[in-house]
Amino acid sequence: MSMNMEAFVLGCGGMMPLPYRHLTSVLLRRDGDLFLFDCGEGTQVSLKRLNLKWKKIDAIFISHTHADHVTGLPGIMMLSSQVDRTEPLYIYGPPKVAEYVESSRKVLDMYINYPVIVKEITAPCIVHEGDGFYIRAFPLQHTKTCVGYTLEELDRPGEFNPEKAESLGIPRGPLWGRLQRGESVTLENGRTVEPGDVMGERRSGRKFSFVTDTQYIPSIADEVRGSDLLICEGMFDDSCAEQAKEKKHMTSRQAARIARDSNSARMAMIHYSPRYTDRELPVLLEQAREVFPAAELTRDRMVFDIPYVD
Structure with a gap:
């Protein structure tokens, strides 16, 4: 049975929101399932502007507890209470995510009319599973504990003859x-x-990967291998390579190396440094494309369709 899969970029900026660039967040829709990856400031504004039926997000996956990745979370949780909901909301992330969710609920006196289940990730593992897919977390290297995520579909049966x-x-x-x-x-x-x-040969499912806030490490390519869409931080250009190293971030060229080495089909960059205006972003793209020609830039409210290969 074929299912639609789309990724909506809700925010592509890093560090601080700009008038035309919200902070990092990507919504993945797989048929009826909605998964949110990071939840920076401005997430719900983009959701509203895209007019998505988003109040029943199934699970939220947080890369790490820096402010530019989690400050949109309380608003999303409160807005989800505006519909009748019995299904739990799962929230995954490294240690301190539970404390952040708990203290936000307490201080803001949140009215939440559905179960919230927070699970903290301490080792690489499958964190969430559903019908025909699973979502795995794996370690990145940043200034605090940070994880990347892949959603991978199981193989589908071959075609009936x-x-x-x-x-x-x-x-x-x-x-x-x-x-x-x-x-x-x-x-x-x-x-x-x-x-x-x-029946014909079994057909492969699709793979979506989300990687942000990390220095370049070769193990990332192994984790995201064969991605149909890799959303990856490309925060700086070559001239800021030293700064990237110091802050444990990546250049767009390093992001492209991960895409190339992992045999990914497409790589779209995210979490740009606020030093680059929209007019200056093409320099990141040029440097990435020297290594991986299928590199792209994300922009707020951009939509990526992720079709089956066959």
Whole structure:
């Protein structure tokens, strides 16, 4: 069954919001599931401007507890209370996320009409699972504990071949459905037909990766390998390489190296330093494209469709 997957960039800025650039946040929609990655200041403004049916966000994934990645969280939690909701909201992130959520709820006297489940990540692991996919957290290297995330779909069954089924004498109906679900069936003549007799090769699912606030480390490429869309920090250009190193951030060229080494299909940069105006961002793109030609710049409220490859 095919499912739509889209990534909405709600904010592409780092450190401080600018009039035309909210702080880092990306919403991933996979059919009916909504996942938010980071929640900087201005997140709910972009959600409103995109007119998304977003109040039922399933889970929020926080990279780290620096202000420019979490200050939008209390507002999102309060706005989610404006609809009837029984499903829990899951919030994942490194240590201190629970304390931040708890103290915000207490100090702001938040009215929350749904369960909030906060889980802190202390080691690389699968943090969230659903029908046909899982989301994994892995370590980055920043000035405080920081994690990246990948959403990976499981392989899908191959395509069913009706002509083959008919030539094997399998009557149209429930037996076709059972074969498509991966069950073997026995015909009236006693012959057993395996799903592989009528199904094509298994087809791969999609992969989305979110990496921000880290210095360059080769292990990131292993984690995000084969991404259909890699959203990756590209905070500085080459002339600021020393500053990037000192602040444990990446240049756009280093982001491109991760995209190239991981065989990702597309890489879109995020979390730009406020030193670059929109007019100056193309320098980041030029340097990234020297290493990875499929590099792109994100802008606030940009939408990326993530189709199946086949």
